[in-house]
Amino acid sequence: ETEEAKRALIQFMNNISPGNSWGWNLASDPCNTTTSWKGVDCLGSQSVKKIILDQLNLTGVFDAGSLCLARSLQVISLNDNKVTGELPQEISKCSHLTHLYLQRNNFSGNVPASLPKLGNLKRLAISNNAFSGELPDFSRISGLLTFLAENNKLSGTIPEFKFSNLQDFNVSNNNFSGPIPTVDRQFPTTSFLGNPGLCGEPLSNPCQAPPTQESSKKKNGSKKQYFIYSGYAAIGLVIILLVVFKAIKTRKPKETNNVKKSDSTSSKPSSVSSEFKNGGNRSEYSITSPDHPKTSASLIVLSSPVVNGLKFEDLLKAPAELVGRGKNGTLYKVTLNSGINLAVKRIKDWELSRDEFKNRMQMIDQVKHKNVLPVIAYYCSQQEKLLVYEFHHNGSLFKLLHGSQNGEEMFDWGSRLNVAAITANALAFMHWELKNDGIAHGNLKSSNILLNKDLEPCISEYGLMAINNFPSESESSIESNDSDIFKSDIYSFGLILLELLTGKLVHNRGSDLARWVHSVVREEWTAEVFDKALISEGASEERMVNLLQVALKCINPSQDERPNMNQVAEMIISIQEDDEKSLINSAEL
Numbered sequence: 001e002t003e004e005a006k007r008a009l010i011q012f013m014n015n016i017s018p019g020n021s022w023g024w025n026l027a028s029d030p031c032n033t034t035t036s037w038k039g040v041d042c043l044g045s046q047s048v049k050k051i052i053l054d055q056l057n058l059t060g061v062f063d064a065g066s067l068c069l070a071r072s073l074q075v076i077s078l079n080d081n082k083v084t085g086e087l088p089q090e091i092s093k094c095s096h097l098t099h100l101y102l103q104r105n106n107f108s109g110n111v112p113a114s115l116p117k118l119g120n121l122k123r124l125a126i127s128n129n130a131f132s133g134e135l136p137d138f139s140r141i142s143g144l145l146t147f148l149a150e151n152n153k154l155s156g157t158i159p160e161f162k163f164s165n166l167q168d169f170n171v172s173n174n175n176f177s178g179p180i181p182t183v184d185r186q187f188p189t190t191s192f193l194g195n196p197g198l199c200g201e202p203l204s205n206p207c208q209a210p211p212t213q214e215s216s217k218k219k220n221g222s223k224k225q226y227f228i229y230s231g232y233a234a235i236g237l238v239i240i241l242l243v244v245f246k247a248i249k250t251r252k253p254k255e256t257n258n259v260k261k262s263d264s265t266s267s268k269p270s271s272v273s274s275e276f277k278n279g280g281n282r283s284e285y286s287i288t289s290p291d292h293p294k295t296s297a298s299l300i301v302l303s304s305p306v307v308n309g310l311k312f313e314d315l316l317k318a319p320a321e322l323v324g325r326g327k328n329g330t331l332y333k334v335t336l337n338s339g340i341n342l343a344v345k346r347i348k349d350w351e352l353s354r355d356e357f358k359n360r361m362q363m364i365d366q367v368k369h370k371n372v373l374p375v376i377a378y379y380c381s382q383q384e385k386l387l388v389y390e391f392h393h394n395g396s397l398f399k400l401l402h403g404s405q406n407g408e409e410m411f412d413w414g415s416r417l418n419v420a421a422i423t424a425n426a427l428a429f430m431h432w433e434l435k436n437d438g439i440a441h442g443n444l445k446s447s448n449i450l451l452n453k454d455l456e457p458c459i460s461e462y463g464l465m466a467i468n469n470f471p472s473e474s475e476s477s478i479e480s481n482d483s484d485i486f487k488s489d490i491y492s493f494g495l496i497l498l499e500l501l502t503g504k505l506v507h508n509r510g511s512d513l514a515r516w517v518h519s520v521v522r523e524e525w526t527a528e529v530f531d532k533a534l535i536s537e538g539a540s541e542e543r544m545v546n547l548l549q550v551a552l553k554c555i556n557p558s559q560d561e562r563p564n565m566n567q568v569a570e571m572i573i574s575i576q577e578d579d580e581k582s583l584i585n586s587a588e589l
């Protein structure tokens with residue numbers, strides 16, 4: 001960081017935490033990885049990106065003027081402190097801010113009118129404070145996903161928001177009044193309760209409009225109109241169905257020559273295994289069920305520089321090669337005309353409605369990390385769910401660890417540690433971003449970590465497992481109810497660390513490997529667990545033991561005892577730093 005920004009940040013800390021600077025000082029740099037600036041993260045860059053100072057008993061005031069001199073700041077979280085005073089207008093100078101969490105503090109005064117200038121804001125949470133007065137108009141922040149302001153003293157009407165994008169919204173227990181805005185997206189009653197002056201849906205007290213002659217006529221006639229309109233709608237629907245059906249029929253003779261037994265003629269998802277048929281190197285697929293013309297759906301292409309304007313027909317025409325059949329579906333390598341290879345995953349038995357699936361895909365698409373493979377496109381009909389990714393040619397972590405027994409690829413300790421650190425960091429980012437949406441990876445394993453030629457990992461298939469499809473952990477897991485899907489990811493990540501350290505395969509959701517490692521460690525033969533290749537390479541036993549300890553924390557049978565992904569990433573990065581330091585020292589000797 002620049003000296004000016006450092007000074008300003010220290011000033012911010014002095015104001016918010018009188019008497020304790022939490023290691024923020026001019027003598028060190030907040031972006032130096034060995035630094036002790038509490039809660040500061042530069043995400044590998046030279047400027048401060050994140051400041052997380054939750055639960056530190058901070059009692060001072062929020063000096064936004066100083067804070068926002070750290071121009072790159074994206075995330076600030078001060079949840080669960082005792083910060084007092086107002087949130088200053090200068091907050092709008094933090095122009096890169098995407099997340100602002102101030103929940104459970106003693107803030108008071110107005111929510112600054114300048115706040116909606118933060119056009120990049122995605123999550124704003126100010127609940128459980130004493131904010132008062134009217135809220136400004138937030139509709140210009142089109143990307144706002146979260147607005148939580150419950151348990152304050154806010155008043156006036158609920159202002160404009162871009163409601164169609166909001167995922168979480170709560171203004172309960174304030175003094176809002178007037179009608180609840182009509183929103184495209186429904187929020188539960190609990191988002192509005194506790195505001196005696198509010199009225200309208202979804203609350204049970206309707207807004208009192210002065211009854212006009214017309215409206216009372218309307219009331220009487222509404223039942224009649226309902227039947228008339230539904231009659232029109234039914235006739236319209238029949239006409240549309242007939243037209244679509246005719247169109248399909250005229251196309252059908254050509255198709256039936258090619259497709260011997262199309263999946264879509266059956267309504268049972270289990271019988272659709274030949275959807276991408278590899279007959280003559282040509283994939284065949286039918287998107288419309290003749291029985292249910294309404295169920296036709298289209299391929300939704302998300303923003304992707306890889307396949308601009310990809311169409312479903314392009315996928316149909318392209319040669320497809322079966323790559324693997326997993327528990328949750330089948331993966332095909334599809335080669336487009338342009339020569340680009342795509343990975344198309346057909347998901348099996350995912351009991352999620354089309355809308356739920358679409359929502360989930362959109363939420364995941366909002367969050368990008370360079371080490372997480374984005375979904376390029378998806379397709380969802382009643383029978384089918386397909387996901388399209390870029391094809392990675394360099395295989396997976398699974399292949400690298402267990403693929404070539406004669407050790408053609410040298411997967412040394414430094415590379416393994418690097419894979420662990422990058423994967424942990426990427427997963428911590430995803431967990432952080434998708435925590436409120438409750439979307440964890442759900443199926444983390446070494447075959448879902450793809451590698452590029454520099455052995456940089458890329459997590460694939462994030463969030464593709466529905467919650468009710470989630471596999472139960474090892475039998476030793478002590479919680480069966482109320483299982484936290486994020487903590488299940490931590491368990492899976494722990495298994496990946498064990499795989500990296502031992503070079504052994506994970507069977508049976510890892511319970512065998514976990515049991516074996518525990519028994520060896522108990523007998524104090526810890527060195528026996530490590531991959532022979534690592535021992536003969538001369539990797540530091542101390543740091544391998546440290547990484548093993550992180551793995552054991554992750555696979556703790558009690559979910560509550562497991563660290564969160566951020567803590568895991570921090571532990572691994574500190575092991576990596578020790579490793580690098582010792583490399584530098586040995587090079588100097």
Ligand SMILES: Nc1ncnc2c1ncn2[C@@H]1O[C@H](COP(=O)(O)OP(=O)(O)OP(=O)(O)O)[C@@H](O)[C@H]1O
Nearest residue numbers: 324326327328329330331343389390391392396447
């Ligand atoms: N985008 C991709 N590019 C290249 N290979 C991939 C890609 N995605 C997955 N793979 C590889 O394809 C194979 C099959 O993947 P798939 O995800 O279907 O199976 P799985 O991970 O074993 O099972 P599951 O159904 O539980 O996810 C794996 O070896 C995986 O590493």
